[in-house]
Amino acid sequence: MKKILALTCCCVDVxxxxxxxxxxxxxxxxxxxxxxxxxADVYLMGNIGIDFYGKKIKETAxxxxxxxxxxxxxxxxxxxxxxxxxxxxxxxxxxDSWTNGVLRDFKISESDLKFMKDFDAIAxxxxxxxxxxxxxxxxKTTVLFSVDFLDHNPTEEWCYYFQYVDxxxxxxxxxxxHLYKKWSTEYQTLFVxxxxxxxxxxxKNGDEYICKAVEVEKVIxxxxxxxSYQGAFIVDYLIKKNVISAMKAGSEAxxxxxxxxxxx
Numbered sequence: 001m002k003k004i005l006a007l008t009c010c011c012v013d014v015x016x017x018x019x020x021x022x023x024x025x026x027x028x029x030x031x032x033x034x035x036x037x038x039x040a041d042v043y044l045m046g047n048i049g050i051d052f053y054g055k056k057i058k059e060t061a062x063x064x065x066x067x068x069x070x071x072x073x074x075x076x077x078x079x080x081x082x083x084x085x086x087x088x089x090x091x092x093x094x095x096d097s098w099t100n101g102v103l104r105d106f107k108i109s110e111s112d113l114k115f116m117k118d119f120d121a122i123a124x125x126x127x128x129x130x131x132x133x134x135x136x137x138x139x140k141t142t143v144l145f146s147v148d149f150l151d152h153n154p155t156e157e158w159c160y161y162f163q164y165v166d167x168x169x170x171x172x173x174x175x176x177x178h179l180y181k182k183w184s185t186e187y188q189t190l191f192v193x194x195x196x197x198x199x200x201x202x203x204k205n206g207d208e209y210i211c212k213a214v215e216v217e218k219v220i221x222x223x224x225x226x227x228s229y230q231g232a233f234i235v236d237y238l239i240k241k242n243v244i245s246a247m248k249a250g251s252e253a254x255x256x257x258x259x260x261x262x263x264x
Contacts, residue, residue: 001039001040001041002039002040002041002120002121002235002238002239003040003041003043003118003119003120003121004031004034004040004041004042004043004119004120004121004122004123004234004235004238005042005043005044005045005070005116005119005121005122005123006026006027006028006030006031006034006042006043006044006045006122006123006124006231007027007044007045007046007122007123007124007130008027008045008046008047008103008106008124008130009025009026009027009028009046009079009103009125009127010023010025010027010028010044010046010048010057010071010078010079010103011023011024011025011028011053011057011078011079011080011081011101011103012024012025012053012056012057012078012079012080012081013025013080013081013083013223013262013263014080014081014082014083015082015083015084015085015261015262016082016084017084017085018085018261020261020262021053021056022056022261022262022263022264023056023057023059023060023061023264024081024223024224024262024263024264025057025079025081026124026125026148026227027044027045027046027123027124027125028044028057028060028061028066028263028264029224029227029228029231029263029264030123030227030230030231030234031043031044031061031064031066031231032060032064032066032228032231032263032264033227033228033229033230033231033232033253034123034231034232034234034235035064035065035066035231036064036231036232036253037231037232037235037236037249039235039239040235040238041067042064042065042066042067043066043067043068043069043070043119044061044066044067044068044070044071045070045071045112045115046070046071046072046103046106047071047072047074047102047103047105047106048071048072048073048074048078048079048102049073049074049075049076049077049078049101049102050073050074050075050076051077051078053077053078053079053080054073054078057071057078058071060264070112070115072106074102074105075102076101076102076105077099077101077102078101078102078103079098079099079100079101079102079103080098080099080101081093081097081098081099082094082096082097082098083097083223085221085223085261088219089218089219089220089221089222089258090219090222091221091222091223108130108133113133113136113137113140116137116140116141116143117140117141117143118141119141119143120143120144120238121143121144121145121146121234121238122137122143122144122145122146123146123147123148123230123231123234124146124147124148125147125148125149125150126147126148126149126150126152126158127150131147131161134147134161134164134165135164138164144166144167144234144238145164145165145166145167146165146166146167146169146230146234147161147165147167147168147169148169148170148226148227148230149168149169149170150170150171151170151171152170153173153176154170154176154179154180159183159186159187162183162186162187162189163187165189166188166189166190167189167190167192167233167234167237168180168189168190168191168192169192169193169194169226169229169230169233170191170192170193170194171193171194171196171226172193172194172195172201174195176193177193177201180193180203181203181206181208183203184203184204184205184206184207185205185206190202190203190204190237190243191203191204192233192247194226194229194250194254195213196213196222197213198213199211199212199213199251200213200229200247200250200251202243202247204243209243209244209247211244211247211248211250211251212251213251213254213255214251214252214254214255215255216255216258216259218259219258220258220259220260220261221258221260221261221262222258223257223261223262223263224257224262224263224264225254225255225257225258225263226254227257227263228250228253228254228256228257228263229250229251229253229254230250231253232246232249232250232252232253232254233246233247233249233250234246235249236248236249236250
């Protein structure tokens with residue numbers, strides 16, 4: 001069994017138009033996807049509040065047998081996100097959708113750093129504070145480090161991190177793919193871009209890998225499909241070290257997530 005740590009965004013997704021409240025957030029979504037493979041022991045790290053939303057997150061983690069010993073409960077509001085869905089199933093947000101809550105106060109401690117050294121993989125996002133500590137973590141362990149750069153437009157400032165990032169994920173755009181291919185010739189990082197209905201594409205050492213999206217009968221909600229892709233990809237890649245196999249595993253996991261409201 002592989003040992004995987006997901007951090008730090010655990011939140012609750014609120015769907016006001018559907019009267020649905022689901023646990024979610026990048027870290028929890030990736031952790032659940034990893035756990036569903038039944039090939040990994042999965043851990044969470046981050047802050048949640050001592051409130052109803054925090055309870056939802058704990059219940060979800062327990063349901064999927066995710067270790068939450070490093071999921072800290074602190075006074076305050078659990079992070080939450082209001083999500084709206086179009087008739088085509090695409091999610092969108094409004095100006096007041098995101099509430100950071102106690103998530104903003106999370107900091108990696110020395111004991112957390114020591115805890116990380118025994119993992120096979122650590123998954124996080126570019127927006128998290130952990131990206132600042134990435135060099136320190138990598139200096140103490142051979143852990144595979146996966147970072148989700150979300151849907152940001154690429155910048156040369158990212159290049160500083162590529163010496164530490166093993167797997168780069170992004171919700172990609174066709175006009176930026178040439179840049180990821182170029183970067184793959186300059187760094188040891190595996191660059192993976194998900195492209196929605198157009199599947200996904202990856203670059204390693206200048207080589208290109210293409211994977212079609214798994215067809216679904218009807219898209220209900222796109223929330224969390226990228227996170228599902230990443231979790232399944234990471235586990236498969238750790239075990240097989242095969243890019244195409246991992247892309248297929250990710251695509252299959254994403255397709256399942258498209259079939260219901262919420263990420264989990």
